[in-house]
Amino acid sequence: MAPRVLKVEGLRKRYGTTEALKGVDLTVERGELVGLLGPNGAGKSTLVKIACGLVNATGGTASIDGALGYLAELFRFPDWATADEVLTLHQDLARSDGGAQERSRLLETVGLGGESGRRVGTMSKGMQQRLGLAQAMIGRPAILLLDEPTSALDPAGRRLVRDVLEGLRADGVAVLLNSHLLSEVELVCDRVAIIAHGELVAAGTPGELSTAGGVEVETADGTRNWPDATRDDVPRIVRELVEAGEQVYGVRVLRSTLEDAYLEAVGE
DSSP: OOOEEEEEEEEEEEETTEEEEEEEEEEEETTOEEEEEOOTTSSHHHHHHHHHTSSOOSEEEEEESSOEEEEOSSOOOOTTSBHHHHHHHHHHHHTOOOHHHHHHHHHHHTTOTTOTTOBGGGSOHHHHHHHHHHHHTTTOOSEEEEESTTTTOOHHHHHHHHHHHHHHHHTTOEEEEEOSOHHHHHHHOSEEEEEETTEEEEEEOHHHHSOEEEEEEEETTEEEEETTOOGGGHHHHHHHHHHTTOOEEEEEEEEOOHHHHHHHHTTO
């Protein structure tokens, strides 16, 4: 088993009479990408902020082994600062000795190569989002806690972020990704944790959370469905159709999506 970089045990948080977290357990291992899903108000951002040390827990623990990088959902860099100045400030805060070489590498990584002298106020929201991701990677942290990192990005920008995350995985960096974009989570994450009403209601790989949905066969007479069939039933189904004189043009094994699993887990 890979070393655990983030360990959350029995985490609780109460705001007055509201329980934002009700005893959540969660781990993230070295080089693992874990997607954190849940409806608004489920407690996802509260968990991330407790892990960062920005919010105190009411009960339980959240511990991180090593340095961390953090990108908040709502962040703001000074409009007058250049990209290079923003990264220099965060190098000082993180006590990183990477210097100009690190800043240049990170800007190149997030698709902002050549933009070091550009002021934040002249950047699009997507460019600022990518700059925020660059600052989170300063100092080669053991884990990144990312809160909606692709919210302001177009499809090309989201693909770039996926490539960055996959590169981090290859380098052994852990990532906890809080996102509403289930399709992005399904594409890049090794495991998924779903929180609803302050509780962990489902966890596993995207494949484990999805379920078989039958077999669909396109024939000359139209599309036919076998809702209880599995992949292993396909040869038999096709053989029986052909023996019955049917023309088969295509076969598709159906599975529920992560979205289906999510909606079932949160009760919607």
